[in-house]
Amino acid sequence: MFRYIVSFVIILLIIYFIFSPYCSNKEDNIMVNKWKGGIIKKYGTYKTEDGKIIIIVSEEPKGILKYVVKDSNDITLFSSSYDRYEEISVYHRWRLYWDNTDGYLWVCSSDRGDFIWTKRNGEQYQVRVIEDGSEYAKIIPESLVRELSNHSQKRYNAQKKKN
DSSP, X not given: XXXXXXXXXXXXXXXXXXXXXXXXXXXXXXXXXXXXXXXXXXXXXXXETTSXXXXXXXXXXXXXXXXXXXXXXXXXEEEOOXXXXXXXXXXXXXXXXXXXXXXXXXXXXXXXXXEEEEOOTTOOOEEEEOOTTSHHHHHOOHHHHTTSOHHHHHHXXXXXXXX
């Protein structure tokens, strides 16, 4: 009997070690220095080429995407704040996109929608929902659109044709 129990436990452990990597939604935490901006789809720390911006992306609390954007002095410029816009599930499709030219952070989420962090005339950053017909819907970066769902791609491509 003991032999059967040990065999059963060994088989369970083998199954666990074979399949557990496929059940995890977490991706490796990466560090990117001298980053030119663009798509973010993995957890990690992204530091722009000029060193002026650092974006930290993680899962915190469990199941919620957290991002923090800091300047070179380690001062937080803005971050996800877990309100109706930023509480993004990591179990849905999400993408961030840093526009290094304009200093915008595009945030796209299949469960919460799309929005953008902008800074105008030296003010603090503000978050804005990207609505159909808005100026942002017409200028969303093409490389970001390609990362989105088919539905979102059709929606944004239609907005650009109206432009």
